[in-house]
Amino acid sequence: MYPWLQPTFSQLSSRISANKLHHALLLQGADGIGKDIFALTLAKLLLCQDRQGEQTCGRCQSCKLNASETHPDLYKIESEKQIGVDLVREAIKNLTGTAQMSGAKVLIIYRADSMTESSANALLKTLEEPTDNTFLLLITEKPESILPTILSRCEKQVLPSPSLENTLDWVKQHHQGDIDENFARLFVGRPLTLLDELQQEQSFNYQDFITGIQGVMTGNLNAIQLATDWQSHTGKVIKWLQAWVKQSYLSTQKEGFWRINLLCIAALKKLKNPGVNKTLTLAELLAALANFESN
Ligand SMILES: [Zn+2]
DSSP states (O other): OOOGGGGHHHHHHHHHHHHHSSSSEEOOOOTSSSSHHHHHHHHHHHHOOSTTTTTSSSOOOHHHHHHTTTTTTTTEESSSSSSSHHHHHHHHHHSSOOOOSSSSEEEEEETGGGHHHHHHHHHHHHHHOOOOEEEEEEEEGGGSSHHHHHTSSSSSOOOOOOHHHHHHHHHHHOOOOOOOOHHHTTTTTOHHHHHHHHHSSOOHHHHHHHHHHHHHHHTTTTTHHHHHTTTGGGHHHHHHHHHHHHHHHHHHHHHHHHHHHHHHHHHHHHSSSTOOOOHHHHHHHHHHHHHOOOO
């Protein structure tokens, strides 16, 4: 388990051993801290037929099936878009049947905040009257987007983000080569995201990025020209820009940074649509930065 999630994992494991784990957990925490792995590891522990404290045995039939990702009592709901009611109904139907391995049944719902209202309503009954030995693990970065009726029936577990120091310690163990601390600061508390960024091809680097946005903010560079220069890196630039304005807001409390942060989040969502003009989307953000007003 990741070191920053270990205390929570140990605590939940001991409740599993004592048969006192709540049947529905809402695992909430920031992007890039390893929530999905946390949920999956917890699910495997619940399913293991011979667990030793917080360790799975690795030998039982359940562990073998989990190793090949074919456990018949582990269900997952994951969707790039909104989670529709059909997905939820199908999962509930599976959960209400008898466990095929005669042990626990587990349902993991990734990005639980993307459930539609009817999906959430379809889930309510299962949350209220769970069948025996059935566990639901809901994962979210945005608990505020989940219906209160769902929230009130789950036990909330806030998964912590590591400090900058702990982020760097961990990332250095997994990444060869130098790490620019200013760049790392953009992803403070999000070690998995930082590692992912570091391991990508470095044809566009942090220094180019900072020089560019400072140029736009001081009026020395033109937003449209820069967006055109950066057109093959739009996704990366907008992701970095969002992290940069967010950190800038946290350190200066200038509302203007927060407004641009929200624009970046909307832009990142927009980029998922095929056919969107990426360069134009970036140019609009850079123009907002050029017209930056601090309050
Ligand atoms: Zn096992």
